[in-house]
Amino acid sequence: MSVRFTVRAQDEASRARRGELVTTHGVVQTPAFMAVGTRATVTGLTPDDLRDVGAQVVLGNTYHLMLRPGPELFQRVGGIHKYMQWHGPVLTDSGGYQIFSLKEDRTVSEKGARFRAYTDQRMHMLSPERSIEVQTAIGSDIMMVLDVCIDSTSEEGAVREAMERTHRWALRSLAARTNPQQALFAIAQGGLNPELRKQSVQFLTQHPFDGFAIGGLAVGDSRQQREEITHLAAELLPADKPRYLMGVGTPPDLLHAVLAGVDMFDCVLPTHLGWQGTAFTSTGRVRITRAPNASCDEPLDAQCTCSTCAKFSRSYLHHLFKCSEPLGPRLLSLHNLHHYHALMAEVRSAIEAGTYASYARQKLEQIDRHEHNGRRLGRALP
Amino acid sequence: MSVRFTVRAQDEASRARRGELVTTHGVVQTPAFMAVGTRATVTGLTPDDLRDVGAQVVLGNTYHLMLRPGPELFQRVGGIHKYMQWHGPVLTDSGGYQIFSLKEDRTVSEKGARFRAYTDQRMHMLSPERSIEVQTAIGSDIMMVLDVCIDSTSEEGAVREAMERTHRWALRSLAARTNPQQALFAIAQGGLNPELRKQSVQFLTQHPFDGFAIGGLAVGDSRQQREEITHLAAELLPADKPRYLMGVGTPPDLLHAVLAGVDMFDCVLPTHLGWQGTAFTSTGRVRITRAPNASCDEPLDAQCTCSTCAKFSRSYLHHLFKCSEPLGPRLLSLHNLHHYHALMAEVRSAIEAGTYASYARQKLEQIDRHEHNGRRLGRALP
Numbered sequence: 001m002s003v004r005f006t007v008r009a010q011d012e013a014s015r016a017r018r019g020e021l022v023t024t025h026g027v028v029q030t031p032a033f034m035a036v037g038t039r040a041t042v043t044g045l046t047p048d049d050l051r052d053v054g055a056q057v058v059l060g061n062t063y064h065l066m067l068r069p070g071p072e073l074f075q076r077v078g079g080i081h082k083y084m085q086w087h088g089p090v091l092t093d094s095g096g097y098q099i100f101s102l103k104e105d106r107t108v109s110e111k112g113a114r115f116r117a118y119t120d121q122r123m124h125m126l127s128p129e130r131s132i133e134v135q136t137a138i139g140s141d142i143m144m145v146l147d148v149c150i151d152s153t154s155e156e157g158a159v160r161e162a163m164e165r166t167h168r169w170a171l172r173s174l175a176a177r178t179n180p181q182q183a184l185f186a187i188a189q190g191g192l193n194p195e196l197r198k199q200s201v202q203f204l205t206q207h208p209f210d211g212f213a214i215g216g217l218a219v220g221d222s223r224q225q226r227e228e229i230t231h232l233a234a235e236l237l238p239a240d241k242p243r244y245l246m247g248v249g250t251p252p253d254l255l256h257a258v259l260a261g262v263d264m265f266d267c268v269l270p271t272h273l274g275w276q277g278t279a280f281t282s283t284g285r286v287r288i289t290r291a292p293n294a295s296c297d298e299p300l301d302a303q304c305t306c307s308t309c310a311k312f313s314r315s316y317l318h319h320l321f322k323c324s325e326p327l328g329p330r331l332l333s334l335h336n337l338h339h340y341h342a343l344m345a346e347v348r349s350a351i352e353a354g355t356y357a358s359y360a361r362q363k364l365e366q367i368d369r370h371e372h373n374g375r376r377l378g379r380a381l382p
Numbered sequence: 383m384s385v386r387f388t389v390r391a392q393d394e395a396s397r398a399r400r401g402e403l404v405t406t407h408g409v410v411q412t413p414a415f416m417a418v419g420t421r422a423t424v425t426g427l428t429p430d431d432l433r434d435v436g437a438q439v440v441l442g443n444t445y446h447l448m449l450r451p452g453p454e455l456f457q458r459v460g461g462i463h464k465y466m467q468w469h470g471p472v473l474t475d476s477g478g479y480q481i482f483s484l485k486e487d488r489t490v491s492e493k494g495a496r497f498r499a500y501t502d503q504r505m506h507m508l509s510p511e512r513s514i515e516v517q518t519a520i521g522s523d524i525m526m527v528l529d530v531c532i533d534s535t536s537e538e539g540a541v542r543e544a545m546e547r548t549h550r551w552a553l554r555s556l557a558a559r560t561n562p563q564q565a566l567f568a569i570a571q572g573g574l575n576p577e578l579r580k581q582s583v584q585f586l587t588q589h590p591f592d593g594f595a596i597g598g599l600a601v602g603d604s605r606q607q608r609e610e611i612t613h614l615a616a617e618l619l620p621a622d623k624p625r626y627l628m629g630v631g632t633p634p635d636l637l638h639a640v641l642a643g644v645d646m647f648d649c650v651l652p653t654h655l656g657w658q659g660t661a662f663t664s665t666g667r668v669r670i671t672r673a674p675n676a677s678c679d680e681p682l683d684a685q686c687t688c689s690t691c692a693k694f695s696r697s698y699l700h701h702l703f704k705c706s707e708p709l710g711p712r713l714l715s716l717h718n719l720h721h722y723h724a725l726m727a728e729v730r731s732a733i734e735a736g737t738y739a740s741y742a743r744q745k746l747e748q749i750d751r752h753e754h755n756g757r758r759l760g761r762a763l764p
Contacts, residue, residue, distance in 0.1 A: 044707075
């Protein structure tokens with residue numbers, strides 16, 4: 001058995017659920033946020049740092065890892081866990097999103113995608129079978145099928161075509177799987193078209209995948225469109241399999257998707273924004289380079305229990321960013337990941353207590369109020 | 383009393399000595415290497431990391447810290463220790479070296495140096511008195527006098543002039559000191575001229591400084607010149623005060639200077655080279671980006687007990703550098719600082735055992751052999 005998923009509690013006033021996903025490398029408490037470690041590293045952080053912020057799962061990327069360091073390395077050293085020294089669960093994305101982001105030197109056929117690599121300038125092929133082969137070498141606990149990603153706002157014919165190829169590729173991925181220890185999740189596509197989304201979910205759930213993802217969102221769509229499609233798809237997905245909303249998003253996105261019954265998330269925001277100098281806090285986002293922070297001796301977030309907030313003042317973090325010192329991004333990134341993981345821990349507690357719907361409403365109002373204040377106060381807010 | 387220095391053991395066959403320097407923020411076991419934390423941060427590392435690598439003292443820079451975050455901040459928050467959360471001893475360099483490295487918009491007079499700041503484009507004055515005032519605000523345990531730095535290879539007249547002004551500035555610094563808790567070290571100058579070096583040491587040691595530094599080396603001189611001047615100066619310095627060789631250097635530089643009776647060192651090499659991808663190991667320097675490391679699953683240094691070597695392979699570190707991932711420099715920098723601190727711990731043990739001279743000879747031969755092999759094998763050596 002690759003993964004075992006159990007729903008432990010169900011919220012009373014929403015579809016939110018509290019689950020446990022048992023993988024080869026440990027148990028994931030859901031709803032779970034997964035830290036993005038594209039190239040077998042979560043930018044600037046060690047596995048010890050990840051454990052400190054409460055990370056449960058690290059997400060690697062098949063496209064990037066097949067180019068560098070390459071599947072042969074993973075075969076030789078015995079997989080990504082040993083390589084990056086993260087001994088908890090790892091999920092690998094298939095590379096579909098990356099392939100379709102390449103603008104030049106890329107041809108996609110029914111067979112797969114041929115593309116020129118940025119690493120060695122040579123042509124490579126990423127097919128459903130090759131993606132599974134590479135993910136098998138990487139040794140992730142959860143593999144994703146190669147899917148056809150297009151802008152969520154594309155016209156219907158294109159969305160349908162991409163969806164249908166995604167389905168054929170999903171079945172080829174299933175047939176290509178060789179290691180029963182590694183779970184395989186399918187990815188529902190269908191853009192922003194409710195009818196296509198429904199077809200996609202109905203097709204994929206007839207096949208023995210270990211979990212289902214909702215793909216193709218947060219690529220040009222509005223928050224409202226995203227929420228509608230997420231609710232529709234999650235409702236149609238089977239209750240006994242984990243549901244994973246890919247690449248989404250902000251804390252409000254997560255709170256809404258949990259209401260819809262989503263169990264797993266990933267997003268680069270906490271790390272990317274951290275490296276750019278923006279922190280998520282319980283009183284809204286903080287741009288650390290803004291002048292008022294230079295004279296603020298309080299932590300980023302007085303409510304936060306992360307190691308950055310336990311020790312360092314905003315004035316020190318401001319100084320580090322002003323000097324382009326790499327400790328600054330490291331400390332902010334750590335804080336942001338802790339913020340996301342602490343939010344998910346709160347989410348899980350609220351579901352267990354059966355109060356998630358009211359918790360989420362309150363939390364969303366709070367975030368909205370802070371963002372509104374932030375906009376209103378403009379530059380006066382640090 | 384600002385600092386108290388005690389010589390605990392004296393090597394039999396050399397001038398090497400094992401001491402203890404008691405400062406307001408803790409005891410420094412000497413000979414000691416000090417980690418360079420110019421802008422109140424050792425590039426990319428936290429105070430916890432510094433403790434893990436065995437760091438005893440962190441070195442800040444008055445020139446950089448007066449411009450950013452500025453002395454007013456240190457006054458407000460109560461000093462650098464609290465600000466950067468390093469609660470061990472801190473030494474601040476005076477800014478002399480930085481001032482004299484500025485090529486444009488700088489005028490030096492008997493009063494001090496006027497210069498245009500890179501931070502705010504305004505003119506600032508750094509005089510001996512101002513340097514002490516800023517260092518007092520910073521709250522370092524050991525302050526350095528502002529000195530006049532010129533190329534060690536300058537002609538005699540210029541070297542003499544710089545030395546004489548350094549002496550006058552040293553006395554002005556002494557007179558400007560207000561906090562008896564903060565030690566003040568003088569800096570001997572005199573370039574590569576033995577007679578001037580002698581005069582400088584003789585002049586400065588007549589005054590109640592808490593320690594003496596040998597400045598103006600590692601700026602254009604050869605290793606042999608550096609060693610001769612270090613031996614000459616150290617021999618003339620009083621036995622009951624700590625001796626600090628500024629900005630020097632490689633492990634062989636340190637081993638030689640300890641033979642001469644030097645107690646304290648600082649150098650950017652372990653951190654700078656670490657960020658550039660070069661590691662110090664017990665078998666010579668390793669350029670991690672070299673191709674053979676891509677397939678080497680051994681640690682950087684099998685002899686090393688640092689957290690990088692305990693966990694990560696060369697192939698993983700190579701991958702991180704190839705991907706420009708910031709975890710790479712962080713892990714190499716950590717390793718290099720551990721390497722330097724472990725070397726100094728070995729040095730201290732050898733002096734205690736009365737075997738330093740033979741230990742140093744053996745160690746120097748070993749390093750020389752590895753460097754020779756490295757050159758001979760060329761690109762074949764990872």
